[in-house]
Amino acid sequence: MRYCSRILAFDCSIHFQWLGGIRVNTRKKATFKYHLTSFTFYGTSLVLYSLFFAIPAVLGFLYSFTSWNGISSEIHFVGLQNYKEVFTDRRFYNSIWNTLVITFIQVFFFNFVALLLAVFLEKSKIPQIKRVLRGLYFFPYIISYVIVAVIWNYMLNYREGVINIILEKIGLGFLAVDWLGSPSLVIFTMAGINIWAFIGFYLVIYMAALQTIPSSLYESSYIDGAGAFQAFRHITFPLVAPAFTVNAIISVAWGLNTFEPALILTQGGPGFASETISYYIYWAGFLGSRQGYGTAISFVLFLAILLISFVQVKLLRKREVEY
Structure with a gap:
């Protein structure tokens, strides 16, 4: 057992x-x-x-120290000569000025104007109007920019453009100008097209942030006698500060990288009046057969965007609040 x-x-x-x-x-x-x-x-x-970003970035950085034309098998090392030329190139400084003007205009509209539009839509008492306007504002963003540029190029044509024809029909023919051919107006025209095409993206971000704010905060403020401006200043703007930080960083980066309107609409003209930094990089590297010099400009632009974004984050983060 x-x-x-x-x-x-x-x-x-x-x-x-x-x-x-x-x-x-x-x-x-x-x-x-x-x-x-x-x-x-x-x-x-x-x-x-690695294949499409990291390795090309490393190779591009190495090419910035050469005089490579982008086609030839012969690559000559020139050291810091390209970077020295960048900071003495008047055309480079002209492209910087054009880019900064476009960026400043777009940042203002993409942040402050988009925020006001978002507040207006959120305060709308009629849901149908809110949905329709939100769709109309966002619709240009989902359209290919090539289509946007072709449409606006036709509308802004000096002789046959719809805008100038309408101005003449309503008795404002003196306002009909060559919107894309005037050196003093072309930058503002390009910025206006970008605003029309992309403001819906920033509008949606602000509307999403506004919907997270408790309505009880507004009710309490109105009981205490606060008006619409005080509520916006002390409740709305502080609580959408994270969205403002995101939009500010994105809008500045996009503005400094403006390329499509210069390429499709003006090719940097008339003269160099609408040439941006990104278009100048494209011109130097591909049209001017100076790939090494164009790559050097691109890395200067990269460092500038990196520095500006870092400063933006440090400054704007201080304004953010939690609830």
């Missing part, structure tokens, strides 16, 4: 050890499968990022 009990205990111990081994092996297989799946997703993204 005692012998049988020992055999039974031994058999049970072996059985439990076998089950434990199955559990350990199953756990190891599950862990391995998890890591394999994670590596598949992460590894694919890492490979694509």
